[in-house]
Amino acid sequence: MRMQIEGSQAVAEAIALCQPEVIAAYPISPQTHIVERLSRKTKQGHIGRCQFLNVESEFAALSVLIGASASGARTYTATSSQGLLFMAEAVYNVAGLGLPIVMTIANRAIGAPINIWNDHSDSMALRDAGWIQLFAEDNQDAVDLHIQAFRLAESLSCPVMVCMDGYVLTHAYEPVDVPDAVQVNAYLPPYDPVQVLDPERPVSIGAMVGPEAFTEVKYFLHQQHLRALEVMPELVEAFEQHFQRRSGGLCSAYRMEDADIAVIAMGSVIGTIKDAVDELRNTGVRVGCVKIGCYRPFPKFQVSALLEKTTRVIVVEKDLAVGMGGIVSADVQSALQGRQISVHTVIAGLGGRSISTSSLKHMILEARAERLTEPYFLDLNKTVIEQELARRRDIRRAGPVAEHMLQTMNVIGTKVS
Amino acid sequence: MTTERIKFYQTGTFTAGNRLLDEATRTVQSRLDRTNSLNSGHRACQGCGEALGARYALDAAMRASHNQLIAVNATGCLEVFSSPYPESAWQIPWMHSLFGNAPAVASGIAAALRAKRRDDVTVIxxxxxxxxxxxxxxCLSGMFERNDDVLYLCYDNEAYMNTGIQRSGATPPFARTNTTQAVGEHPGNPIGNGKNVPRIALAHGIPYVATASVADLHDLERKVTKAIGVRGARYIHVHVPCPLGWGSDPAHTMKVARLAVESGLFPLFEAEFGKVICSTPIRRKVPVERYLELQTRFKHLFGPPQDTEALAAIQAMADDNIAVYGLME
Structure with missing residues (x-):
């Protein structure tokens, strides 16, 4: 049913339709609305005999799901930012154990300085943990990706993170088609675990593995990810058949048919980039946009294929590899190995800074004119940096950076844009 | 080569031998229907108290649960010596995830079983x-406060033995570990640090808390059996000597464990819903030195010169336990 609904509420409805048996939750903004709604629906008996556990930390939340998933239950949790880092050890563990847990990441920056707004630092920090990572462009995408995620996870026995931009999506009200139980049940078969803790058939799970087989276990996980690259397009096709709309997928192109320049990004910023592309196209600039919908496994060949006619690639990413630059752009570069294409790294939207169409347009034109510094920080306030550097030169005990920068900028309260 | 005569029966104690007990109350090491949940052939050290405690606790749990048992294991000696593939010593469904999440993993299993209406299966x-x-x-405290249907067994050997004998929050005062070495002004672990987790468990008001020792395997079995019959969060803290970490003779594991109980340093008690309901009386109190002198981790206390102040402080701890738990009444 099509309804005007908040992103988090819509995702909660989608999760409920997938009928998880155990949900563990620990509060952190901006994912809280999802689990709040799920706690209500569980209590009301709308999710069968689903058990909702209020736990004492994110580490416990994922650990609870490890036990539940290994007992053959369909499991779900959501987290953000510090919460994801706090459960990092368990995140790796889930993938190593091959448990098909589905987790929403309401993407948010990582402190210090503490910041509750959106960027992709959190899921990027755990990109190599062995979880499949899907990024939602809008709230319809978020709903649909979660339904696909359970089928994907359970078919490969591999965990899936569905990443959606904190606040930008989680707290945005927009029209979303929330499917019904009949549709979801027809698409998503019941969970049939490949391993289960069962007194009738005892197995040891999580035993120590030495150098003799550790590489092979990890290689197997890598193979599962490569399999996901084949399985995912099939799931998208099946989804379209069941729900009459196309959602998800590895990557997709927008106005790329004759584009010299491609802007690559993930998540909700795709909408803004498409606007910038449209406006530049009106002025005769041949630019297009490539969305990466699945970041892990990274669809190297598919991305490369979409960029066949392109001579310049600009990767706009909401994260920063400190001391290096881009994270996504490094992956794009490796996908384009051996080809004569300039790849620019643009760091944008950190800690919730708005990414405007005008800044994007300006940046694209600068890139075309070979005037971008590498990596390029969109809308960077250089004066503040220079003042702070000068202060550091003059005073040894210069104090905390963040607080002085705010003072220099004379910002009262928090200004998001 | 030096030889030592070892008696295969206990002497100099008040412990009643199995032969003197009636058939039903005997502790039987091996018999045809014993499940051997933790099977032989694992890689524990000689004289390992933890292997002994786990074997008796889990077999008792299997009997009490009619073999419907799932066990979770934290990282540590027990996990490492029992599990390397393909030689798992576990005859029961067993899972290891991480060092710090065993209680939460167990909570998750219990939740899944509830969702699946499997109330016949016990989670340890x-x-x-x-x-x-x-x-x-x-995670332990969270499992307690939610009163999740899990029996948690702590095998307390009073330090991080798996990583090579480093101090834990359960290391006793003055004990030498590799991170509280017997050097400097106050050698060994500082007095006044550490925590008493059985009492903290008790403060959660959970249905059942007990302490047990491998010195009295029958008592351990009884407590595990009782705990299996209770629903909700349950905690049993088992004192298990570690010959390697404590510097005691592997042949003396039972003796050392018994002296910890008989000196009052490790009180045996049971509690229900936050109240201590009974304790095991000490039949013949021994001075703490009898316990300490068998372990090289306390060697520095015996000098020369003898650290009379430290020994008096440890004796005071034992006496305090005896008073608090009414062990000599």
Missing amino acids: AQGGDGATVDIGFG
Whole structure:
């Protein structure tokens, strides 16, 4: 049913339709609305005999799901930012154990300085943990990706993170088609675990593995990810058949048919980039946009294929590899190995800074004119940096950076844009 | 080569031998229907108290649960010596995830069983003192306060033995470990630090808390059996000597464990819903030195010169336990 609904509420409805048996939750903004709604629906008996556990930390939340998933239950949790880092050890563990847990990441920056707004630092920090990572462009995408995620996870026995931009999506009200139980049940078969803790058939799970087989276990996980690259397009096709709309997928192109320049990004910023592309196209600039919908496994060949006619690639990413630059752009570069294409790294939207169409347009034109510094920080306030550097030169005990920068900028309260 | 005569029966104690007990109450090491949940052939050290405690606790749990048992294990000695593939010593469904999350993993299993209407299966989580009182303490407390249907067994050997004898929050005062070495002004572990997790468990008001020792395996079996019959969060803290970490003779594991109980340093008690309901009386109190002198981790206390102040402080701890738990009444 099509309804005007908040992103988090819509995702909660989608999760409920997938009928998880155990949900563990620990509060952190901006994912809280999802689990709040799920706690209500569980209590009301709308999710069968689903058990909702209020736990004492994110580490416990994922650990609870490890036990539940290994007992053959369909499991779900959501987290953000510090919460994801706090459960990092368990995140790796889930993938190593091959448990098909589905987790929403309401993407948010990582402190210090503490910041509750959106960027992709959190899921990027755990990109190599062995979880499949899907990024939602809008709230319809978020709903649909979660339904696909359970089928994907359970078919490969591999965990899936569905990443959606904190606040930008989680707290945005927009029209979303929330499917019904009949549709979801027809698409998503019941969970049939490949391993289960069962007194009738005892197995040891999580035993120590030495150098003799550790590489092979990890290689197997890598193979599962490569399999996901084949399985995912099939799931998208099946989804379209069941729900009459196309959602998800590895990557997709927008106005790329004759584009010299491609802007690559993930998540909700795709909408803004498409606007910038449209406006530049009106002025005769041949630019297009490539969305990466699945970041892990990274669809190297598919991305490369979409960029066949392109001579310049600009990767706009909401994260920063400190001391290096881009994270996504490094992956794009490796996908384009051996080809004569300039790849620019643009760091944008950190800690919730708005990414405007005008800044994007300006940046694209600068890139075309070979005037971008590498990596390029969109809308960077250089004066503040220079003042702070000068202060550091003059005073040894210069104090905390963040607080002085705010003072220099004379910002009262928090200004998001 | 030096030889030592070892008697295969206990002497000099008040412990009643099995032969004197009636058939039903005997502790039987091996018989045809014993499940051997933790099977022979694992890689524990000679004289390992933890292997002994786990074997008796889990077999008792299997009997009490009619073989419907799932066990979770924290990282640690027990996990490492029992599990390397393909030689798992576990005859029961067994899972290891991380060092600090065994209680939460067990909570998850219990939740899944509830969702699947399997109320016939018992979930046990187990870990050493490091996993329990330190790194897994948050998850343990969470499992307690939610009153999740899990029996947690802590095998307390009073330090991080798996990583090579480092101090934990359960290391006793003055004990030498590799991170509280017997050097400097106050050698060994500082007095006044550490935590008493059985009492903290009790403060959660959970249905059942008990302490047990491998010195009295029959009592351990009884407590595990009782705990299996209770629903909700349950905690049993088992004192298990570690010959390697304590510097005691592997042949003396039972003796050392017994002296810890008989000196009052490790009180045996049971509690229900936050109240201590009974304790095991000491039949013949022994001075703490009898316990300490068998372990090289306390060697520095015996000098020369003897650290009379430290020994008096440890004796005071034992006497305090005896008073608090009414062990001599």
